[in-house]
Amino acid sequence: xxxxxxxxxxxxxxxxxxxxxxxxxxxxxxxxxxxxxxxxxxxxxxxxxxxxxxxxxxxxxxxxxxxxxxxxxxxxxxxxxxxxxxxxxxxxxxxxxxxxxxxxxxxxxxxxxxxxxxxxxxxxxxxxxxxxxxxxxxxxxxxxxxxxxxxxxxxxxxxxxxxxxxxxxxxxxxxxxxxxxxxxxxxxxxxxxxxxxxxxxxxxxxxxxxxxxxxxxxxxxxxxxxxxxxxxxxxxxxxxxxxxxxxxxxxxxxxxxxxxxxxxxxxxxxxxxxxxxxxxxxxxxxxxxxxxxxxxxxxxxxxxxxxxxxxxxxxxxxxxxxxxxxxxxxxxxxxxxxxxxxxxxxxxxxxxxxxxxxxxxxxxxxxxxxxxxxxxxxxxxxxxxxxxxxxxxxxxxxxxxxxxxxxxxxxxxxxxxxxxxxxxxxxxxxxxxxxxx
Amino acid sequence: xxxxxxxxxxxxxxxxxxxxxxxxxxxxxxxxxxxxxxxxxxxxxxxxxxxxxxxxxxxxxxxxxxxxxxxxxxxxxxxxxxxxxxxxxxxxxxxxxxxxxxxxxxxxxxxxxxxxxxxxxxxxxxxxxxxxxxxxxxxxxxxxxxxxxxxxxxxxxxxxxxxxxxxxxxxxxxxxxxxxxxxxxxxxxxxxxxxxxxxxxxxxxxxxxxxxxxxxxxxxxxxxxxxxxxxxxxxxxxxxxxxxxxxxxxxxxxxxxxxxxxxxxxxxxxxxxxxxxxxxxxxxxxxxxxxxxxxxxxxxxxxxxxxxxxxxxxxxxxxxxxxxxxxxxxxxxxxxxxxxxxxxxxxxxxxxxxxxxxxxxxxxxxxxxxxxxxxxxxxxxxxxxxxxxxxxxxxxxxxxxxxxxxxxxxxxxxxxxxxxxxxxxxxxxxxxxxxxx
Numbered sequence: 001x002x003x004x005x006x007x008x009x010x011x012x013x014x015x016x017x018x019x020x021x022x023x024x025x026x027x028x029x030x031x032x033x034x035x036x037x038x039x040x041x042x043x044x045x046x047x048x049x050x051x052x053x054x055x056x057x058x059x060x061x062x063x064x065x066x067x068x069x070x071x072x073x074x075x076x077x078x079x080x081x082x083x084x085x086x087x088x089x090x091x092x093x094x095x096x097x098x099x100x101x102x103x104x105x106x107x108x109x110x111x112x113x114x115x116x117x118x119x120x121x122x123x124x125x126x127x128x129x130x131x132x133x134x135x136x137x138x139x140x141x142x143x144x145x146x147x148x149x150x151x152x153x154x155x156x157x158x159x160x161x162x163x164x165x166x167x168x169x170x171x172x173x174x175x176x177x178x179x180x181x182x183x184x185x186x187x188x189x190x191x192x193x194x195x196x197x198x199x200x201x202x203x204x205x206x207x208x209x210x211x212x213x214x215x216x217x218x219x220x221x222x223x224x225x226x227x228x229x230x231x232x233x234x235x236x237x238x239x240x241x242x243x244x245x246x247x248x249x250x251x252x253x254x255x256x257x258x259x260x261x262x263x264x265x266x267x268x269x270x271x272x273x274x275x276x277x278x279x280x281x282x283x284x285x286x287x288x289x290x291x292x293x294x295x296x297x298x299x300x301x302x303x304x305x306x307x308x309x310x311x312x313x314x315x316x317x318x319x320x321x322x323x324x325x326x327x328x329x330x331x332x333x334x335x336x337x338x339x340x341x342x343x344x345x346x347x348x349x350x351x352x353x354x355x356x357x358x359x360x361x362x363x364x365x366x367x368x369x370x371x372x373x374x375x376x377x378x379x380x381x382x383x384x385x386x387x388x389x390x391x392x393x394x395x396x397x398x399x400x401x402x403x404x405x406x407x408x409x410x411x412x413x414x415x416x417x418x419x420x421x422x423x424x425x426x427x428x429x430x431x432x433x434x435x436x437x
Numbered sequence: 438x439x440x441x442x443x444x445x446x447x448x449x450x451x452x453x454x455x456x457x458x459x460x461x462x463x464x465x466x467x468x469x470x471x472x473x474x475x476x477x478x479x480x481x482x483x484x485x486x487x488x489x490x491x492x493x494x495x496x497x498x499x500x501x502x503x504x505x506x507x508x509x510x511x512x513x514x515x516x517x518x519x520x521x522x523x524x525x526x527x528x529x530x531x532x533x534x535x536x537x538x539x540x541x542x543x544x545x546x547x548x549x550x551x552x553x554x555x556x557x558x559x560x561x562x563x564x565x566x567x568x569x570x571x572x573x574x575x576x577x578x579x580x581x582x583x584x585x586x587x588x589x590x591x592x593x594x595x596x597x598x599x600x601x602x603x604x605x606x607x608x609x610x611x612x613x614x615x616x617x618x619x620x621x622x623x624x625x626x627x628x629x630x631x632x633x634x635x636x637x638x639x640x641x642x643x644x645x646x647x648x649x650x651x652x653x654x655x656x657x658x659x660x661x662x663x664x665x666x667x668x669x670x671x672x673x674x675x676x677x678x679x680x681x682x683x684x685x686x687x688x689x690x691x692x693x694x695x696x697x698x699x700x701x702x703x704x705x706x707x708x709x710x711x712x713x714x715x716x717x718x719x720x721x722x723x724x725x726x727x728x729x730x731x732x733x734x735x736x737x738x739x740x741x742x743x744x745x746x747x748x749x750x751x752x753x754x755x756x757x758x759x760x761x762x763x764x765x766x767x768x769x770x771x772x773x774x775x776x777x778x779x780x781x782x783x784x785x786x787x788x789x790x791x792x793x794x795x796x797x798x799x800x801x802x803x804x805x806x807x808x809x810x811x812x813x814x815x816x817x818x819x820x821x822x823x824x825x826x827x828x829x830x831x832x833x834x835x836x837x838x839x840x841x842x843x844x845x846x847x848x849x850x851x852x853x854x855x856x857x858x859x860x861x862x863x864x865x866x867x868x869x870x871x872x873x874x
Contacts (some may be wrong), residue, residue: 011651013473015464016658020458022478025451036450038486039478041459048474057493072629072650102829112630130831151652152833168782214453276745278722284734285717288743292721295798295832297745303753304743306725308734312740312783316753346749361732395732 001171001197003029004060006052008067008077021066021155027214028159032167032178033227034062044068049080053159062170064163067150069133071116073235077147085138089118092125095134096399102132114198126162130154135162144170166203168393181234185245188261188408189252189430192220198248206237218401221247225365251429254411260397262290265407269300274320276410277346278304279317279338279353281329282372286353286403302346307338317341317353328366330355332386333377339375339384351377352412356389357397372402376396376409376431382416385409385431438608439474440466441497443489445554446587449478458503458592465596471499481511490521494580494714499607501600502542502588506570508553513552514584519557521577526555529562532571539569541725551800565600570600577760581607615664618671622659622682623696625845625868627688629657635685642675659686668683688866691848699727702844705851706737713847714783715741716754716775716790718766719809723840724789727851739783744775754778755788766792767804769823772812776821780814787850788814789843793826794836813846813868819853822846822868 001127005022012019019041026036037060042048049068056063067079082089089370095117110393119125126135126146131154139145146163148155149420174263187195199222203209208227213220224241228234246253255264269276278287286368289295305316310329313319319334319342327333338353356372370392387409391401408430415427439621442462448454456478463473474497486505493500505514519526526835532554540546553570554733556562563572563583566585568591570638575585583600585592608614624632630651636659640646650657657775661678665671669727683690692701703820706713715724723740742753747766755778765769775790793809807829814821824846828838 013459013463013476014467015462015473016651018455018460019476020455022450023452023455024450024451030451035480036452037480038489039450039475040458043472043474052475070652072633074649110630110634112634137645147453153833211488212451212453248773267607280722280725282729283744284729284738285715285722285741288462288717288722288745289720289836292719292745292836293833295796297721301721301745303745303749304722305753306722306741306743308725308729308735308738308740315782316740316742345752359732396730398727 001034001061001174002437003034004038004040004056005036006056006063006065007028007039007041007075008044008049008065009041010044010074010114010271012067012344013043020092020152021150023070024152024161025064025066027361028164029064029167031180031182031206031223031225032164032171032211033178034167034171044074044076045081047077050075050084051085051195053080053084053140053145057140061143061174063140063143063145063239065145066155069116069135069147069149069342071112071114071133073112073115078115078118080146081138081140084140085120085122087121087133090121091265092117092119092134092136093126094127094130097101099132111323112248119284126158127168128154129157129161130157134158137166151232151366178224178229179231179234180227181231181238182223183242183256184258185224185240185253186219186255186257186260187249187252188254188404190220195220195249195252196223197247202241202245202248206241208234209237209241217397218404236324248345251426252409254324261404261407261411263294265414266291266294266297266410268411272298272414272417274350275302275348275412276300276301276350276352277302277342277348278350278359279305279342280304281313281338281355282358283354283356283399283406284308284401287354287406290309290403291409292386302348304346305342313338317345328367330357330371331375332373333385335373335375336384339377349379350410353377354402354406356398356402357401358395370398372398372405374402374405374409375408375420376413378413382413387431438472438498438611439496440471440474441477441493441500442466442473443493443500443502444476444488445481445489446478446479447481447511449504450480452616457589458587461589461593462501462503462596463600466501466604469601469608470615471608472605473636481505481513483513483517486513486517490517490577490582492548492583494577494690498580498611499604500577500580500582502582502584503592506553506572506584506586507550510548510552512552515552515555517556518575518577518582522557522559522575524558529554529556529565529571529573530568531562532556534787535564546738549567549843551582563589563603564597565595565689566598567594574603581669581866593800615666616668616671617664617815618668618675619660619662619674620679620693621695622661623685623692623694623697624659624686624689624691624842625656625658625691625841627657627842630656632659632686632689636682639678639682645671645740646674646678653697654834655841668709670770686815688863691845695766698841698844698848702732702848702851703728703731703734703737706849707733709851709854711737711786711787712739713737713787713789715843716779716787716788717741717743718745718750718775718790719795720791720793720836720840720843722744723836724791724843726846727840736776741783742779750775754782760787767794768792768809769825770809770813772810772823773821775805776812787847789847790814791839791843793835795832795839797832807835809842811837811839811842811846813850816855819850821852824868 342351359369779788796806
C-alpha cells in the first residue's frame with residue numbers, strides 16, 4: 001500500500017517554515033506498514049492544489065493532506081476537495097458548536113471564523129481534539145483522501161484519535177494483512193552514529209526484522225520492527241531481540257514507548273511523592289519549564305532559582321563568594337553549592353543545579369563552549385553527585401542537552417531508591433562520570 | 438519563473454529525518470524572486486526519481502534537486518539524470534583529485550568511494566567547498582536541472598558558491614525581470630483571523646500587491662508583497678500601503694523584518710543597558726529561558742524566581758500570606774507583590790511576574806483555564822502595571838502566550854522611555870487593559 005503526503009501552504013513554498021508534518025506522517029505511516037512513496041508541497045493556489053490532488057490519487061493508494069483548513073481566505077483545501085468530489089462545502093455542526101462554546105462570551109464568531117468548520121458535504125468527519133478545524137475523508141477516483149489541519153498539534157491529535165485506526169482498516173481491507181511487532185527504545189546520552197554502531201547486526205538473521213533510528217534531539221529513538229503474517233510470531237521474534245538490544249544500549253536507554261524523558265521524570269516524581277527544585281544558570285529556566293509541562297506538576301515541582309549572575313548565585317542559593325572567586329561559576333564546587341543551597345532553601349527531596357558555557361562566546365581553553373557542570377543534591381544516602389558535560393554544540397543544543405541531563409540525573413536518582421539491583425546499577429552508571437559525546 | 442525542488446531519500450519518506458533542504462532552497466529562491474511552485478520528495482528508487490524529474494521539467498522552469506549523490510549503492514541520482522540526458526556518468530577529475538588528497542594516507546579510495554565524484558558526462562560542474570560530491574547542472578527537455586548533495590552544509594556551500602549566481606543569470610536570461618518589494622510585519626496579541634479581518638481590502642486596488650499571513654504561535658506574521666518590472670515602482674506602492682497597514686495593526690504590531698519579539702526585547706534591553714529579572718509561576722521558567730536564548734543576555738538578565746508553590750511566592754518574593762489567602766495566587770494583588778518583590782530583591786530596572794491557570798485542570802468559574810495575571814514593576818514613572826489574559830488554549834499555548842505577553846510588557850515599557858510621543862502612546866495601550874483573544 002503506497003501513500004502520498006500532500007502539504008499545502010505558501011509559507012512552505014516560500015521556505016518560511018520547515019515542513020515537519022510530512023516527516024511526522026511518513027513516520028506514522030511507516031509504523032503502520034504503509035510506504036510513503038511521494039511527498040509533495042504546493043502553494044495555496046486553487047489550481048495547484050487540485051493538480052496535486054489529481055496526480056496523487058492517480059499514483060497512490062491513499063492520500064494524506066495537511067494544511068489549508070484555517071479561517072482565512074487563502075485556506076482553500078475544503079473548496080478544492082469539494083470541487084473534486086462534485087459537492088458543495090457545508091458547515092460541520094459539531095465543530096461549529098464546539099467553536100461557539102470555545103468562544104462563548106469572549107469573542108464574537110464571525111463568518112470568517114466559520115470557514116474553518118466547513119467540510120465537503122458528505123465527508124467522513126474526524127473531529128479535532130485540540131483545535132477547531134475538523135479533519136475529514138473523501139473519496140476521489142476511488143482513492144481515500146484524508147485532510148487534516150496544518151497546525152502540527154492538531155494534525156497529531158486527529159491522527160492519533162482517528163486516522164491511525166482508519167488507515168489500518170484501509171490496509172486490511174486491501175488484504176494487506178502483514179502484522180507488525182515493534183518497540184521504540186528511547187536513548188539519551190549518546191549520538192545517533194554511536195547508537196547505530198552499537199546496534200549493528202542485531203536484526204541480521206531475524207526474518208522480517210528491521211531497525212531504524214530517529215534523531216529527536218537531544219534523544220535518539222531506536223525502532224525495532226518485525227513483520228510477519230502471524231502477529232504472535234512477529235511478537236516472539238521481537239521479544240527475542242529485546243534483551244540483546246537493551247544490553248547494547250545500556251546505560252543510555254532510559255525507556256520504551258511514547259513517553260519521553262520529560263514526562264517520565266515528572267510521572268515518577270509524582271508516583272513516588274517526591275519534591276524537587278532547580279538552580280539554573282546557563283539553562284536560564286529551561287529545566288523548570290520542562291518540569292512544569294505536565295499538568296499536576298505543582299505537586300512535585302516546588303520552584304527554582306534562576307541565578308544568572310554571580311551575585312544571584314550567592315543571594316538566592318548561598319554559593320560562597322570564595323568559591324566563585326577560586327573556581328568560577330562553571331565549576332564542580334559552584335554547582336555543588338548551588339544544589340545544596342537549593343535543596344535546603346526550597347526544602348525538597350532533590351535539587352538539581354546547572355552552570356555552563358552555552359556559547360557561542362565565553363569559552364576559554366580550560367572551559368571551552370559546551371562545558372557544563374551539573375549537580376544533584378538528594379537524600380542522605382545519595383548525597384551530592386556531580387557530572388561534567390563537554391559537548392561542543394550550538395548554544396541552543398548545549399542548553400537543551402544540559403537540561404535533559406539534569407532530568408536524567410533526577411530520573412537515575414529515583415531509580416537508586418528501587419529494590420531492583422540491576423536498575424540501581426544502571427542508575428549508578430548514569431550518575432557517575434564525565435560525559436563526552 | 439517557477440521552480441521545483443526535488444529531495445531524494447528513503448530516510449525522508451520513512452520520516453526519519455525532517456527535510457530542511459526544501460525550506461532552505463525555497464527561502465533562498467524566494468529571495469531571488471523565484472517562486473517555488475512544487476516541492477517533491479521521493480525514495481531512492483530509480484524509476485521514482487526518473488518519474489519525479491520528468492514531471493518536474495514538464496511543469497517548472499528550473500529544477501533544484503538534493504540527495505542521492507553519495508557513495509553508497511542506493512545513491513542513484515547521477516545514474517538517473519545521466520539516463521534522462523542520454524549520456525553516461527563519468528568521473529569528475531577535479532573532484533577525484535580532491536577526494537584522493539582528502540583521504541591521502543588515511544583510507545584507501547575504493548570504487549565505492551569514487552561513486553560520489555561521478556557526474557553526467559558534459560554536465561556543468563559546481564565544486565563542493567565543504568565536502569566531496571560535486572554538484573552539477575544538466576538540461577533536460579530544455580529545463581535546467583541543478584543537482585546538489587543532500588547533506589545540508591554541503592548543499593548550502595554549493596548554493597552559496599555557485600547556484601545563487603547561476604539562478605540570477607537564468608532568471609535574467611528569460612527576461613523575467615519582475616522585481617519584488619516586500620515587508621514582514623510582526624503582530625502579537627491578536628489571533629490570525631482577527632488580524633486578517635483587520636487587513637481586509639488593503640491590497641485590493643494596488644497593482645501586483647498581495648498580502649499573506651503566517652501563524653507562528655503565538656505571533657502572526659503579515660507579509661506585504663508588491664511585484665513590478667520596476668523595483669522603484671514596487672517599493673513605492675509598498676510604501677504607500679505601509680502606514681495604512683500599521684494603523685490597522687495598531688497596537689499589536691511590534692516590529693518588522695526578521696527579528697522576533699524574543700530577540701527584540703533582549704536587544705533593546707542591552708542597547709538601553711537595562712537589567713531585568715523574572716518572577717514566574719505558571720510559566721515555570723519559560724520567560725527566563727526566552728530571555729537567555731540570545732548570547733550576551735547575561736548583561737541584561739540577572740536571574741529569576743520560579744515560585745510554583747504558595748510558600749515559595751512568599752519565601753522568594755515576599756508575597757504576603759494574607760494576599761494569597763484573600764485573593765489566591767492567580768490575582769492582581771499577588772502578581773503585583775511578586776513583581777515588586779522581584780524588582781527589589783534582584784535590584785533590577787524591570788521585574789516581570791506571571792501567575793495563571795495553565796490548565797487543563799485547576800480552572801474555576803471565576804478563574805477559568807487560561808486566566809493569567811501579569812505584572813511589570815519598573816522605574817518610578819511607570820510604577821507597577823498589571824494585565825489580565827483570558828484565552829482558553831492548551832496548557833502549552835497558555836504558558837507560551839503568557840511568557841510572550843511578559844516580554845511584550847517589557848518591550849512596551851522600554852518604549853515608554855522614548856521621546857517619540859506616538860510610540861509612547863502605543864506602548865501605553867499595550868501596558869493597560871485586559872486582553873481577550
